Structure formats: structure tokens, C-alpha cells
Amino acid sequence: MILRYTPDARASIRYRQQWWRAHRDNAGLFARELRSVLHKIRDRTDVARQRYSGDGDATVWRLLMPKTRHHVYYRRYEHAGMADVLLVANAIAELGPDL
Numbered sequence: 001m002i003l004r005y006t007p008d009a010r011a012s013i014r015y016r017q018q019w020w021r022a023h024r025d026n027a028g029l030f031a032r033e034l035r036s037v038l039h040k041i042r043d044r045t046d047v048a049r050q051r052y053s054g055d056g057d058a059t060v061w062r063l064l065m066p067k068t069r070h071h072v073y074y075r076r077y078e079h080a081g082m083a084d085v086l087l088v089a090n091a092i093a094e095l096g097p098d099l
Contacts, residue, residue, distance in 0.1 A: 001041065001042050001043070001081050001082060002042075002081060002083070003038060003041060003042055003083050003084075003085055004082060004083070004084050004085070005084075005085045006084060006085065006086050008087050009086055012087050012088045013034065016030060016070065016088055017030055020068065029067060029068060030068050030070075033065040033066075033068050033070075034065060034070075034072070036065075037063050037064075037072050038072070040063065041063065041074055041076075041083050041085070042083070046061070046063050048063065049062065049063045050063075050064075052073060052096065052099070053099060054075075058075070059075065059076075060073055060074070060075055060086065060099050061073070061074055061075070061076065062096075065088075065091075069090065069091045069092050070089065070091050071089055071090075071091045071096075072085060072088050073085075073086040073087045073088070073089065073097065073099055074086055086099055087099065
């Protein structure tokens with residue numbers, strides 16, 4: 001599966017990686033965990049995903065990065081063999097993002 005990244009996804013990844021490096025002892029953990037989750041999406045082994053919103057091709061899924069407590073939000077297009085990564089956001093926030 002080919003992954004595409006929205007501008008919001010790119011910005012949120014960049015921001016959160018920089019924050020993690022500056023504020024955590026295990027500076028590389030966010031990047032490693034993100035790579036693992038993206039690999040699962042790409043290889044269609046994202047069986048732990050949760051439906052966040054929508055229906056059919058418009059379904060937004062999220063997959064947890066458990067150690068860093070972030071969600072990767074994405075939309076899959078099985079027929080096209082693609083997925084759009086929409087955003088990476090804090091999983092412990094009271095409200096999820098408006099996607």
C-alpha cells in the first residue's frame with residue numbers, strides 16, 4: 001500500500017518529533033514507534049486499528065502508538081492500494097481531532 005501524507009500530517013509529525021526529541025530522555029522513541037505504525041498501515045497488518053469516523057472509503061481509522069501515546073489517523077483506499085495519513089495527535093487529549 002502506498003502512503004500519502006497530507007500537509008497537516010507532515011506538520012504534526014514534524015512538530016511532535018521535535019517536541020519528543022527536546023523533552024524526552026528516549027529521544028528516538030517517537031520516530032521508531034511512528035515507523036512501526038506506518039509499516040503496519042503500508043503492509044495492511046493494522047489489525048488493531050479503530051474506526052474513528054465516516055463510512056466506506058470515507059472511513060477514518062486510527063492506530064495507537066502505545067509507548068508515546070499518540071494516534072495516527074488515516075484513510076485507506078483498498079481499491080487503489082493507497083492510504084492517506086491525515087494527522088498524528090495526542091491520544092490522551094479529551095477530544096479527538098476534527099477530521
